[in-house]
Amino acid sequence: MAMETLDSHVTTQEQANRTGAFGARLMRTVRGLFNNTLAVIASLIMVIPVYLVFVNALKTRIEASSMGVEFPTELQWQNFYTVIEKGKLLSAFGNSVLYAVTATLIGVTLSAMAAYVLARNRTRFNRAMYLLLIMGIAVPTNFVTLTKVMQLTQLINTQFGMIVLYSASVIPLNVFLFYAFIQTIPRELDEAAILDGCSPLRLFFSVIYPLLTPVLVTASVLNLLGIWNEFLLPLYYLNKTAHWPMTLAIYNFFGQFQSDWSLVSADIVLTILPVIVVYLLAQRFILSGLTTGAVKG
Amino acid sequence: MIRNKVYPFYFVGGALLLYVLFFVLPSVMGLYYAFTDWNSYSPEVNFIGLDNFALIFSSSQGYLRYISNTILFTFATIVTKTVIALGLAVLLTRGVRRLAHVHRMLIYLPAVLPMLAVSLIFKSILNPATGLLNESLRNVGLGFMAQKWLVDINWAMPSVIGVDTWKGIGYIMVILIAGIEAIPREYYEAAEIDGASGWQAFWRITIPLLMPVLAVVTVLNLLYGLKVFDVVFVLTKGGPGHATDTVYTIIFDEFSKGRYGVATALSSLLFVAMIGLGYFVIRFMHRDTEA
The missing domain is CATH 1.10.3720.10 (MetI-like)
Incomplete structure (x- = not known):
C-alpha cells in the first residue's frame, strides 16, 4: 500500500516535470502575482480612510471640503492649534x-x-x-x-x-x-x-x-x-x-x-x-x- | 480549610463588588422597572404590568422594526465579516508570503481605532456629492453606481453594515489566521501529494478543522451585533426615518426623552435574550480552561 502511493506519486511528479514544467511555473507566477495584488488592494482599502484624515488635517478648509486623497498645497499645521x-x-x-x-x-x-x-x-x-x-x-x-x-x-x-x-x-x-x-x-x-x-x-x-x-x-x-x-x-x-x-x-x-x-x-x-x-x-x-x-x- | 486561608475570598471581593453593583444590580433592577411607568416627568413610579411590552410588541409602533433592524444588521455583519475575513486569512497564510505580516498589521489597524472616529471618516467618504466613494466611482466611469449612501432609505442600512464590516474584518481575520496556523502543515502536504487542488484542500481540510474557531467568531460577531450603537448613532442617528435604528440606539433615544420605563423594558428584553446566548459563549470560550 505504502509503496503503491509512493509510486503513483513519483509518476505524477515525473509527468508534471516532463510535460508542464514551464506551464506550471508560469501558472504559479501568475497566481502569486494575483494573490499579492489582492493583498495589496485589501491593505489599501483598510489604510486609505485613515490616510484621508491625516492629509486633510493639514489642508485649508476649502481644500479639505471634498476630503480628497491629494496632498495639501501648503501644510496647515495651525489646524491642530485651532482644534485644541x-x-x-x-x-x-x-x-x-x-x-x-x-x-x-x-x-x-x-x-x-x-x-x-x-x-x-x-x-x-x-x-x-x-x-x-x-x-x-x-x-x-x-x-x-x-x-x-x-x-x-x-x-x-x-x-x-x-x-x-x-x-x-x-x-x-x-x-x-x-x-x-x-x-x-x-x-x-x-x-x-x-x-x-x-x-x-x-x-x-x-x-x-x-x-x-x-x-x-x-x-x-x-x-x-x-x-x-x-x-x-x-x-x-x-x-x-x-x-x-x-x-x-x-x-x-x-x-x-x-x-x-x-x-x-x-x-x-x-x-x-x-x-x-x-x-x-x-x-x-x-x-x-x-x-x-x-x-x- | 487551609485553602480558604491561603486563597482568601476577599481577593475576589473588589472585582465582585464593582461588577455586581454596576452591572448585575442594574440588570436585576431593570426586570422590575420594565413593568413600571418610570419616567422623567413625574417622581412617582407605578406598576403598570405588561403595558411597556404591549407597546413594544404592537405593530402600530416602530419597535418591532428596530428589533428586526438589529437582527438584520447582526446577521449581515456575521456573514460579511466572516466570509471576507476568512478569504483574507487564507490569502495571508497560504497565498502570500512576501510582506504577509505587513498586510496583516494594516488590515487589523481599523479594529483598534475608535468606532466614533471611523464613523466620522466614513460620513465624509459616503457623502453623496463630495465623498471619496462616489468621486472615485465617477472617475473610473462607474458613476451609475454612485448612491446617496447614508441618505437613501434603501442604502442607509447596507452602508452602515459596510462601514461596520470594514472596521470589524481585521479582528475576525486575526483570530482566523491563528486558527489556520494551528492546523498541522502535514495535512496540506499530504493533500498536495495526493493531488488535491487548493480549493479541495480549503473545503476538506481548512473549513472542517476551523469549525470551532468559526463558531467562536460567529458568537463574537453575534454579541457585538445585537449591542451595536456607535456606528449607527454617528453615521445616521437611526435615520433616514427609522431605517437604521437598532435596539441600543432606540434605548438611548427613549432614555433621552425621559421614557425610562420603555427604555428599561427594551433593555431587559435584550438582557434575557443574551443571557441565553451568553451561556453558549461561556461554554465555547471556556473549553480550554476545563482540562
Missing part, C-alpha cells in the same frame, strides 16, 4: 488619559486578584462566581437603571464615577484572561511561599503577580484602548464639558464644525494618533489577547 483651542482638547485629552490609566490599573489589579483565588480554590461557589463574572462579556448593560445606581451612589457626572464605571466594565474580560493564564503557574510556588511564612497578600503580589506579566500587559493594553475608544458610557453619564473624554469632545466638535473637514480631520488625528502609536508598539500583546480562548480549545 476650540475643541477644548487639552482637558479632554487629560480626561481620557486619567480615565484610561486609572481604570486600567484598578480593573487589572482587582481582576487579577479575583481570578487568582477563583482559579486556585475551586469550590462550587467560586466556580459559580467565576461564571457570573465572565457572563459580563456577553450580557448587555442596562444603562437606564445604571443611571439610578449612579445617582444613588452619587457618582453620576463625576470623574471618579467614570473611573469606577470603566474599572467595572473591564473586569469580565480581564478575569477571563487571567483565569486561563493562572492555571499555567505551578501551585508548588504557592506552597513553598506559604511554608516560608508568606501572607496571602505578599504571596500574590511578590510571587504570583510578576509571573503574570505577559497577560498583565495584554490586558492593560486592551483595557487602555477599550476605554480610550469608549463612547457610550460618557454619553449617558457625563453632562459637564469639563469631564468629557476625547470621544465625546470630538463628537460635539463635529456637531459644531461639520462644515469644516480640515478641523474635524485634525481633531480625529489627535484622537487616533495615540491609539496608533500604542498599536504599533504593543501589537504582539494585543493579538495574543484577542486569540486567547478563541483558538486552541
Whole structure:
C-alpha cells in the first residue's frame, strides 16, 4: 500500500516535470502575482480612510471640503492649534488619559486578584462566581437603571464615577484572561511561599503577580484602548464639558464644525494618533489577547 | 480549610463588588422597572404590568422594526465579516508570503481605532456629492453606481453594515489566521501529494478543522451585533426615518426623552435574550480552561 502511493506519486511528479514544467511555473507566477495584488488592494482599502484624515488635517478648509486623497498645497499645521483651542482638547485629552490609566490599573489589579483565588480554590461557589463574572462579556448593560445606581451612589457626572464605571466594565474580560493564564503557574510556588511564612497578600503580589506579566500587559493594553475608544458610557453619564473624554469632545466638535473637514480631520488625528502609536508598539500583546480562548480549545 | 486561608475570598471581593453593583444590580433592577411607568416627568413610579411590552410588541409602533433592524444588521455583519475575513486569512497564510505580516498589521489597524472616529471618516467618504466613494466611482466611469449612501432609505442600512464590516474584518481575520496556523502543515502536504487542488484542500481540510474557531467568531460577531450603537448613532442617528435604528440606539433615544420605563423594558428584553446566548459563549470560550 505504502509503496503503491509512493509510486503513483513519483509518476505524477515525473509527468508534471516532463510535460508542464514551464506551464506550471508560469501558472504559479501568475497566481502569486494575483494573490499579492489582492493583498495589496485589501491593505489599501483598510489604510486609505485613515490616510484621508491625516492629509486633510493639514489642508485649508476649502481644500479639505471634498476630503480628497491629494496632498495639501501648503501644510496647515495651525489646524491642530485651532482644534485644541476650540475643541477644548487639552482637558479632554487629560480626561481620557486619567480615565484610561486609572481604570486600567484598578480593573487589572482587582481582576487579577479575583481570578487568582477563583482559579486556585475551586469550590462550587467560586466556580459559580467565576461564571457570573465572565457572563459580563456577553450580557448587555442596562444603562437606564445604571443611571439610578449612579445617582444613588452619587457618582453620576463625576470623574471618579467614570473611573469606577470603566474599572467595572473591564473586569469580565480581564478575569477571563487571567483565569486561563493562572492555571499555567505551578501551585508548588504557592506552597513553598506559604511554608516560608508568606501572607496571602505578599504571596500574590511578590510571587504570583510578576509571573503574570505577559497577560498583565495584554490586558492593560486592551483595557487602555477599550476605554480610550469608549463612547457610550460618557454619553449617558457625563453632562459637564469639563469631564468629557476625547470621544465625546470630538463628537460635539463635529456637531459644531461639520462644515469644516480640515478641523474635524485634525481633531480625529489627535484622537487616533495615540491609539496608533500604542498599536504599533504593543501589537504582539494585543493579538495574543484577542486569540486567547478563541483558538486552541 | 487551609485553602480558604491561603486563597482568601476577599481577593475576589473588589472585582465582585464593582461588577455586581454596576452591572448585575442594574440588570436585576431593570426586570422590575420594565413593568413600571418610570419616567422623567413625574417622581412617582407605578406598576403598570405588561403595558411597556404591549407597546413594544404592537405593530402600530416602530419597535418591532428596530428589533428586526438589529437582527438584520447582526446577521449581515456575521456573514460579511466572516466570509471576507476568512478569504483574507487564507490569502495571508497560504497565498502570500512576501510582506504577509505587513498586510496583516494594516488590515487589523481599523479594529483598534475608535468606532466614533471611523464613523466620522466614513460620513465624509459616503457623502453623496463630495465623498471619496462616489468621486472615485465617477472617475473610473462607474458613476451609475454612485448612491446617496447614508441618505437613501434603501442604502442607509447596507452602508452602515459596510462601514461596520470594514472596521470589524481585521479582528475576525486575526483570530482566523491563528486558527489556520494551528492546523498541522502535514495535512496540506499530504493533500498536495495526493493531488488535491487548493480549493479541495480549503473545503476538506481548512473549513472542517476551523469549525470551532468559526463558531467562536460567529458568537463574537453575534454579541457585538445585537449591542451595536456607535456606528449607527454617528453615521445616521437611526435615520433616514427609522431605517437604521437598532435596539441600543432606540434605548438611548427613549432614555433621552425621559421614557425610562420603555427604555428599561427594551433593555431587559435584550438582557434575557443574551443571557441565553451568553451561556453558549461561556461554554465555547471556556473549553480550554476545563482540562
